[in-house]
Amino acid sequence: MRLLLIEDEKELAIALSGALGKHGIVTDHTMHLADAVELTRQNVYDAILLDRRLPDGEGLTFIPELRRAGTDTPIIVLTARNEPMERVEGLNVGADDYLGKPFLVEELVARVRAVLRRPSSLAEPGIVAGRMMVDPLNLNVTIDSTPIDLPRRELLVLVALAKRKDKTVLRSTLEAAVYNYEEEIQSNALDAHISRLRKRLLDAGAGVAIHAIRGVGYLLREE
Amino acid sequence: MRLLLIEDEKELAIALSGALGKHGIVTDHTMHLADAVELTRQNVYDAILLDRRLPDGEGLTFIPELRRAGTDTPIIVLTARNEPMERVEGLNVGADDYLGKPFLVEELVARVRAVLRRPSSLAEPGIVAGRMMVDPLNLNVTIDSTPIDLPRRELLVLVALAKRKDKTVLRSTLEAAVYNYEEEIQSNALDAHISRLRKRLLDAGAGVAIHAIRGVGYLLREE
DNA sequence: CCGCGAAGATTGCAGCAGCATTGCGGAGCT
DNA sequence: AGCTCCGCAATGCTGCTGCAATCTTCGCGG
Structure with missing residues (x-):
């Protein structure tokens, strides 16, 4: 010193x-x-x-x-x-x-x-996928470092997928990520979210694709 | 703070x-x-x-x-x-x-x-957003380097947003930045602050916009 | 290679949750 | 006293979101 x-x-x-x-x-x-x-x-x-x-x-x-x-x-x-x-x-x-x-x-x-001892800079984690970056803690999504805002449910779906990028996420897991026990779901609401999310990500030019795994769940990958 | x-x-x-x-x-x-x-x-x-x-x-x-x-x-x-x-x-x-x-x-x-004071941030210029500059430590806000004075609660909201410029700040985070746990809040007081803050920033010509992320929180960005 | 059924994708619609705005009145400060 | 700040609540409105109807895709068996 x-x-x-x-x-x-x-x-x-x-x-x-x-x-x-x-x-x-x-x-x-x-x-x-x-x-x-x-x-x-x-x-x-x-x-x-x-x-x-x-x-x-x-x-x-x-x-x-x-x-x-x-x-x-x-x-x-x-x-x-x-x-x-x-x-x-x-x-x-x-x-x-x-x-x-x-x-x-x-x-x-x-x-x-x-x-x-003071310098305590905590690094932001953030998951990178394509040209998109997802911060699961702060619920931020940026594309080319410009922030994108998504509706809450779609955002939650995306975060859940991003956390397990390149891995299949069970349908039930996704539902659990978006809904609490009280609000049951009786339709294809999740599918609807996925669909709208896809559209939004496409428009925004995120370099990612959400792939459906038939009978199991979904998967996020770079494209 | x-x-x-x-x-x-x-x-x-x-x-x-x-x-x-x-x-x-x-x-x-x-x-x-x-x-x-x-x-x-x-x-x-x-x-x-x-x-x-x-x-x-x-x-x-x-x-x-x-x-x-x-x-x-x-x-x-x-x-x-x-x-x-x-x-x-x-x-x-x-x-x-x-x-x-x-x-x-x-x-x-x-x-x-x-x-x-973070040793990492040299000379502490404060956070720049649009033509506005926010010093989170000293709680100063200047626009084109002329100081603006804001009501305390609005100021705290603005600082909390500025500290995470371009990132969504959860509603709960904002509330925590403005209120301690004793003074609970039972109305849309936060929304009211945001609204008045927006108006003030607009009048002052700060080049920023406060964007609402429905169901999640707010986000400050340059416009 | 083709056909069929089931799972997924898409989208209009309607309800409503959440946000924006603003007037009012109380409280605190000068 | 006069002022500003601030919490509250009423109002209007936007757009999210659940639902369902319809279309498309996928996988499997023949």
Whole structure:
């Protein structure tokens, strides 16, 4: 792990570097914002520790600058001012955390780790079939990444088929996917849905075909 | 944005819910850890506010439990103890932030936003749709970079839609984005919001349309 | 290869569920 | 007090959806 420390008090900086080193963290140190911009351009840091009060200006002004340059490196602001309003100010311009001096090195380490743990991007699953993409969780269907809207029952049928792409889905399974126990079905409503769904998918140019398996069920495949 | 507040002091909890509400944050409240586990299972919260001292135990013990259950929802610990070592302890078991009482609501909001800021989204431009730009964190909406102000509930609906631009958003999801579980809804209030929101967006000349997906939900797209 | 029956496909129709709109009044804020 | 927001409900309307009638396709046996 590698940090950039922007701090003008040389002694503190050295002490901090040493302490962080014991935690297996490599620290680059600069005293000037001007250098910092250049350093972030050339190096990849896991996080930036930023002092507010610096010889060449207010540290906070550095944050928007950095963000504008496209960096998403977490920034932890270090400061003597620890009043609530001050802290709010820091967080609002895009800092990821705010730490008032004096602090324990252990706390700093813990906060760095906490900040680094955040990236929780859950991937959208989505089933691809032909030029169509089905997201069974969110009930979205897109064709060439433009959304298609389908009536509810047809949508449910399609999702059930997509979830088992290239495999036969029993008639009864499809019915269960579309209807609950109360609403029984006494006609070929399912067939009707399939028919209308086919038409809609054809018009929309999804590259898929719904194939009937006689006496068993249906099957979705690319065409 | 929706938070789960785990806090046994009822008055504080109510005050906090109200204050957060003014910032456009919907808050569910529970006093017991046991309930919290169940509530988080549905995974609809953007963040969890956790008191350390709770009737049925130390709040921190909840964190590993939650993480083990696979939740990566950010957790902010609230506590009266604000000593550095205590804070380290909290961060090390997996909390994302730590806030000592008393605190300003503004600071809490700022920290929630900081925690939610995805390192992946660089510089947070917000979501662009048509000539409209939506910042889901700060709840700003601008059209041609002039800010528009919307009633709170309509704003929340719009943000929820914008976050999933071009994708269907379930009715239930929208309701969850606007109401907490106490304030149930028994009419077409959501529809009314949509209708008024449409009108406002039309008047303002946002280049977007809110499309109804019959029986499923709504969808925001550029027009 | 042909014919037949059964399963599937298609489509008009009618009923109605769900959405859109809007006025009203209460509640909350300034 | 004056304002906006917001929930509620009444109204109108769109189009989904179940049904059934009719046509088509499929598979099998002769």
